[in-house]
Amino acid sequence: MNRTLARSNPAEATPFSAFGRVFDDFLGRNWLRFDEADRLIAPSLDIVEDAHAYVVTAELPGLKKEDVQIQLEDGVLSISGEKKQETEVKEKTFHRMERRYGSFYRAVTLPAGVDVEKVDARFEDGVLKIRVPKREEIKPKAIKIQ
Numbered sequence: 001m002n003r004t005l006a007r008s009n010p011a012e013a014t015p016f017s018a019f020g021r022v023f024d025d026f027l028g029r030n031w032l033r034f035d036e037a038d039r040l041i042a043p044s045l046d047i048v049e050d051a052h053a054y055v056v057t058a059e060l061p062g063l064k065k066e067d068v069q070i071q072l073e074d075g076v077l078s079i080s081g082e083k084k085q086e087t088e089v090k091e092k093t094f095h096r097m098e099r100r101y102g103s104f105y106r107a108v109t110l111p112a113g114v115d116v117e118k119v120d121a122r123f124e125d126g127v128l129k130i131r132v133p134k135r136e137e138i139k140p141k142a143i144k145i146q
Contacts, residue, residue, distance in 0.1 A: 042104050042105070042106055043058040043059050043060050043079065043104060043106055043128075044058070044059045045057065045058050045106060045108065047108060051134075051139060051140055052133060052134060052139060053131050053132055053133040053134055054110060054111075054114065054131075054132045054134070055129060055130070055131050055132075056077060056079075056108060056129070056130040056132070057127060057128070057129050057130075058079055058106065058127070058128040058130075059126065059127060060081070060083075060123075060126050060127070060128055061126040062083060062126065063081060063083055063126065064123075065123040065128075067081045067082060067083070067084075068080075068081040068123065068128060069081055070121055070128075070130060072110075072116055072119060072132075075109055075110050075111075075112065075114075076107050076108070076109050076110070077107065077108045077109075077110055077130065077132065078105065078106065078107040078108075079104075079105070079106045079107075079128065079130075080103070080104060080105040080106075081103070081104060082102065082103045082104070083100070083101050083102065083104070084101060085101040110132060112138075113134055113135050113137070113138035114132045114133065114134060114135065115132075115133045115134065115135045116132075118133045119131070119132050119133070120133075
């Protein structure tokens with residue numbers, strides 16, 4: 001596993017900065033890649049569970065569905081791809097470049113009991129939604145009182 005040390009700017013440090021890094025390491029986020037400006041290149045994720053499925057939603061602005069790969073293997077759902085920089089324009093002077101480009105990768109370990117044969121993915125307006133249904137035997141069942 002490659003890790004990149006992040007540069008620190010003391011002017012931006014707060015008393016909670018170190019705590020935040022420890023918290024992120026505890027949650028397993030320390031494997032995410034950083035670019036040259038030490039900004040995270042990884043999509044934001046929401047993971048929601050209901051009685052029937054897990055739904056993973058990822059924000060991927062500026063990408064097309066052809067730019068994104070999804071894989072589910074050994075209970076690990078991975079989302080990867082690359083956001084490519086638009087063609088270089090040499091006649092212009094850029095005063096600020098805040099948008100990030102490059103490869104990204106996110107992985108989420110799903111609980112046991114998912115139905116991998118019925119996974120559904122949709123991509124619309126830069127938002128990827130992956131629905132991973134639960135198998136019937138793990139869904140909650142209502143029991144009628146006699």
